[in-house]
Amino acid sequence: MTPPSTARVLPFPRKPSAALLRGHHHEPPAPASSSVQAIQLGVLLFIGSEIMLFAGLLAVYTALRFGHVTWPSAQLYLPVKVTWVNTFFLLSSCYTMFQAVAAGRKDQQQRLITLLTVTAALGTLFLGIQGYEWVQLIRDGLTITAGVYGATFYLLIGCHALHVFGAVIWLLVVGQLARQGRFPSSRFVGVEVCAWYWYFVGGLWVLLFALVYLN
Template sequence: MAAEIFDAEVGRGVDGIAPKKKFGQGPPPYLDEPPYDPGGDGRGEGTRAPVGNVYLAMMLFIGADVMFFAGLIGAFVVFRFGAMDWPPFGQPRLPVAVTGVNTLILLASGFTMWRTWRQLDDWNRRRLVNGLNLTALLGVIFLLVQGYEWMKLIRFGLTMKSSVYGAIFYTLIGCHALHVLGAVIWLLAILVLLKKNYFTAKKHAGIKLAGMYWFLVVALWPVLYALVYLK
């Protein structure tokens, strides 16, 4: 009985105040850690957040898109190296020089997007808007030049129905043009949302995703230009 009373007094401590827990007592340390946040930005103290779901989905989409273009490029390579003459006799030659300059324009848009991407950490809204405007403008110029060249090629007789050469050309290059158009529309939508203060220094995932998509269309074009336009 005396031992039980002594244990009870020790458990209460002096004046009814419970003593501090010794090391090793109480719940495990990991129960006191903050909950797992899959959407974190990797800036937590002592932990590194994994890739967010939206970024993972975007990377999967980019991977699927690369495979799609790889299939189109594979078909083009088969027809090109399997034909006796390429381009076929009687078909107009592609505008190599003008398209080369247009390639530089699209590459410049990739540089402006990269500069804009770097502004996200500092969140300089004015520079961010200017960078997105310039990137979208360069994308529009690229599409206008390409559209003008297509109109000339069509007048010279290169159409989807004129030959396999024309069908593959417009399918491959046209798919890329649609991707650039979609990227430009995405940037314009972001600019509208920026004016409405939709994006903030802590909430701008949509801008990062648009940048990833823009880098994709820019990276694809030099490969297409070298394969399709250059001999």
């Protein structure tokens, strides 16, 4: 006769309660691409708002210029030849910024840092020359209170200069972070969005130069 089995039958595990599941459930971390897209969208919206700002300023300038019978020629007041050189410096900075982005995508960190530094230096040079121009213009009598022409000139060009100054500060911060190794090719969005804004101020200057200095 076979002796009875002494094996124990294990109880079927009970289904955990919904409360327990909620207590131990963790949302998966958001993918890195989501944060990158959020940063890119935020900067694009910011640039879009800046475009709207300058569109309004340019609309006012155009209405005043073509509605004013005695609007003076820029050749009478503005140092056009010097501003041509200054424009070259700013456009050159857009090129060096483009090369910096290309270097960063290839993970060429030292070249990235060098080109960011050159770009910031060119932007600072642009502001320095523009400041010198303004000193000369004020000495020659073209002040912000010198009629509609002076007011619109300093409003447009001064507003752009403030944006270039802000872009230089942003670029200096990005350059410092690059020196700390914060922008490998896998996490490069910080440099890219800074480049977008730099291209914006460079392209905007071309438009302002054509409208204000070359009329």
